[in-house]
Amino acid sequence: MENDILLALKNWIPIKLLDEPNNDFCRWLYVGNKNFTEPFFDETISACRSLPENGHLKRSISSIDILPEWVKSIDAIKPTAFIFHVSRCGSTLIAQLLGMQPQNIVLSEVPFFDDLLRYGFKTKTMNTVLPQLEAAIAFYAAKRNDDYKNLFVKSDSWHVHFYEALRLLYPTVPIFLLYRRPDEVLRSQQKKRGMQAIPNLLEADIFGFDKDIISHKPLDEYMAMVLETYFEKFVDIVQKDTNAYAVNYNEGAIEIVEKIATITGIKFTDVEIAAMQERAGFHGKFPEQVFSEPSLQDAIPAYLEKSFALYHQLEVIRNLK
Numbered sequence: 001m002e003n004d005i006l007l008a009l010k011n012w013i014p015i016k017l018l019d020e021p022n023n024d025f026c027r028w029l030y031v032g033n034k035n036f037t038e039p040f041f042d043e044t045i046s047a048c049r050s051l052p053e054n055g056h057l058k059r060s061i062s063s064i065d066i067l068p069e070w071v072k073s074i075d076a077i078k079p080t081a082f083i084f085h086v087s088r089c090g091s092t093l094i095a096q097l098l099g100m101q102p103q104n105i106v107l108s109e110v111p112f113f114d115d116l117l118r119y120g121f122k123t124k125t126m127n128t129v130l131p132q133l134e135a136a137i138a139f140y141a142a143k144r145n146d147d148y149k150n151l152f153v154k155s156d157s158w159h160v161h162f163y164e165a166l167r168l169l170y171p172t173v174p175i176f177l178l179y180r181r182p183d184e185v186l187r188s189q190q191k192k193r194g195m196q197a198i199p200n201l202l203e204a205d206i207f208g209f210d211k212d213i214i215s216h217k218p219l220d221e222y223m224a225m226v227l228e229t230y231f232e233k234f235v236d237i238v239q240k241d242t243n244a245y246a247v248n249y250n251e252g253a254i255e256i257v258e259k260i261a262t263i264t265g266i267k268f269t270d271v272e273i274a275a276m277q278e279r280a281g282f283h284g285k286f287p288e289q290v291f292s293e294p295s296l297q298d299a300i301p302a303y304l305e306k307s308f309a310l311y312h313q314l315e316v317i318r319n320l321k
Contacts, residue, residue: 009070013139015045017064017115023123026067026112028060033144037099039092041110064116067135076138077105080150080264081174082166086230087157087196088188089180089249090256095154097257097276101268103149107140109156117162122203126165134169150266158196160233161206172243174263177234178256179314180249182227182307183300189223197223224303231310238317246318253280 011033014026029045030053038044048054062070085091092108099106107113116136120129141151159166160177189197196202199222204211207229214222237244245263247256254277261268268276300308 009073009139011142011144012060013112013142014062014064014067014136015112017112017119018061023119024064025061026064026115028062030054030060035099036106036108036140037096038108039096040108045111064132067139068131071135071138074138075143077141077143077148077151079137079141079153079170079173080104080266081152081176081260082170083152083154083176083178084160084163084234085154085157085178086180086185086227086234087194088185089178090253091154091178093253093280094178094256094260095152097253097279098152098260100276100279101150101266101272102147103266104152105141105148105150106152106154107137108154110140110153112136113153114156114159117159117165118203118206120165121162121206130165130169150264156196157194157230158202158206160230160237163233163237167241175237175241175244176260176263177237177244177246178249179231179234179246179311182224182231182304182311183298184249185227186220186223186304190220193219193223196226220301221303224301224307227304227307228310231307231314235310235314235317238314238321246314246321248315248318 012028012030015029016027017023018025018027029048030051031044031048032051032053034044034048036044038047083091083095095106095108098104113133113136116129116133117126120126120133137151137153141148163175197219199214199217199219200211204214207226209225214225217225234246238246245259247259251259254273257276258268260266
């Protein structure tokens with residue numbers, strides 16, 4: 001029976017919770033032998049939709065309750081590290097550099113993980129959802145070829161507010177907290193705003209906000225409030241978690257990857273380092289574009305002052321650790 005399940009599930013992953021009232025069911029996607037190399041996992045999903053097994057007349061659906069049972073048949077890589085970030089701080093590039101080594105599975109902002117975490121949060125059923133999330137991560141980390149040895153999970157930025165839940169599942173896995181000067185993060189958000197940068201696209205309670213109060217906030221001021229919650233959480237985590245490491249964007253992409261490698265015990269060849277150095281000169285989200293960004297000289301606006309105070313506090317803690 002177990003072999004039958006393994007054969008049926010080979011190269012399939014759960015990708016989306018169905019809309020209400022069927023949130024306890026999920027849709028599956030066939031990924032074949034695809035390596036997960038796109039900057040974001042929703043791009044990987046789009047690339048796999050054209051495979052014949054995902055024909056438009058087919059809808060592969062199951063209950064999410066069955067995931068912990070089914071995953072027992074899957075040979076999966078355990079997480080090597082989690083990467084939290086404040087957004088627009090180089091985490092996408094870091095994930096891609098890690099993904100250049102064939103031994104590494106890198107999962108970058110997987111929509112299904114977000115579905116489960118936010119569903120557990122909204123319905124106050126996180127204890128029930130956590131085994132399902134652990135199973136989902138294992139499906140994505142299935143050892144689909146013999147090269148795979150390590151698993152890096154890059155979260156969405158707001159997932160740092162689910163830190164305690166993830167720590168229950170993975171109490172000893174290293175966590176890397178990537179951050180950057182608040183004004184530099186804000187500048188990037190001004191060019192193209194993410195979900196976390198627009199009031200009420202995400203549940204306000206995730207950030208501890210009142211949705212009515214934030215509804216009319218100017219976008220820059222709102223993003224400053226979000227950054228405050230991120231930096232507050234980073235400071236708290238680094239102070240209490242001996243296996244959490246704050247990493248500043250200004251350290252440099254290659255240096256950050258080398259730090260991650262040292263802490264997690266992985267090694268890169270000289271050829272891999274050279275390839276990463278070449279890739280590091282290009283944009284994380286748009287690999288064909290050479291990356292260039294001038295330093296900011298503007299005065300710090302009042303609404304960023306608290307974020308900057310927390311940023312500097314985090315810098316002090318990082319340098320002492």
